[in-house]
Amino acid sequence: MLGVSRFIKVTDINAAQLRSGAYRQRSAIWALVFKEFKIRLGKSRIGFFWTMVEPIIGMIMFGLIRLSIGQSEVHHVPVMLFIGTGFIVFNAFRSGMNFIPNAIIANQGLLNYPQVKPIDTILARFILSIWLHLLASSFMLLLLWWVTGDHPSFVDPLLCIQTLVLATLLGLGVAFLIAIYGTQHESVFKLIGIIGMPMMILSGVMISMNELSASARQYLAWNPIIHLVEGFRHGAFGTRLFPEYDLGYPTLVTVLLLGLGYALYYNYRFKLLMK
């Protein structure tokens, strides 16, 4: 009898703690999101402006290169739009990469509140970078539509959403790992800037996999982002997918990275709190 009543009591407590725990985390994350937003806007309007304009400048630069060698379309897609959509998917992966990994260090003072856990600071920055990315992407598409009259037809909108969500989560997975290591060894942060540019070229932002030879494709197909970029374009324009295309691959990588990130977070949770 005693055992049974005790058991019930314990689970009751656990359920209540779980509820209040989830509530605590939600309000902590929202408070952090608003705070980050305020800092981001307050510190530099230029920073916000740059977030909106950077992908457009990239699109125009690479677009002009292709236009200058006489290519105005890639698989019947206007070249600017083709490259622009490449940036939309790639930046979903990349946009938080300079911002999320510093989250724990930048919020060190606020970790003194028991309600704020290191992981909350990462999630808050992740949420903010999604917002900014969606804003920048919509801005880019509307501007293109307005200037050139071209726009995606979104033949498979679900696939577009799926690839975008996967790209943001894949980005979170990588940023999470960098955050955990970088908080302990700050030199790790320097890698981000070095790897960014080659990654963009290798992710099919301005080329299509079907323009390449089979042997080149085999190497590039190891990059999970290229599957997402091409998948998004397939959903947006109905362009043909490349033979090695497999959405399961980036999904698997994302799940593994997030799992590894959380395991490492759990393992280093004491160190991350240390000042």
Place this chain on the structure above:
Amino acid sequence: MIQLENVSKYYATPGGRHYVLKDVSFTVPDHAQLGVLGPNGAGKSTLMRLFSGVDVPNKGRIIRTGSISWPMGLASSMQNALTGKENARFACQIQGISHKQVGEVVEGIRDFAEIGKYFDMPVRTYSSGMRARLNFAIAMAFDFNCYIIDELTAVGDQNFKNKSRATFEKKRQNASFIKVSHSLEELRAECNMGLVLNKGSATIYDSFAEAEEVYLQNIK
């Protein structure tokens, strides 16, 4: 009430684990006004962080009932890029103050801190005195069942000091507190219980005088 069950806390150092607490169990009762004593580096601040739930033990568990504050004091809970007002607002949101009341509480903090127009400027521009004033004003804006105080002392001119003391006096009539202070005199005047930290052990005493005696023996 805060109850520690077989709690161990250590830090990894190149020379092996450094234990701050080693298999420690005790209970801080509801009406405790507890002064924590221990030599420098004994882990007083770590213990305060464990009490409030900022940090977690490596082994064992800590059971808390009632609302417990963050560790208030030198380690300020502020972000330098934010203004005083935004820091105050953040503290409100974190403590679960409803939207309607946030403005009111923030204005209360502005009045208490008496730092004038600096309240609307980034904390990084503050002098250490202003920072301490804001810190104290935010700490006193909420009602907790138990205050965790790590060297949070009244600062500023005589007027502000008196006001701070009076406010805290009022708070402690309905709340318990756990306090670390470099001033034995202050603890002696305020505490009815004592906790002595010594080389990984922690012992609680029902009278502060007794705790003080043990502590003074330890550091001899």
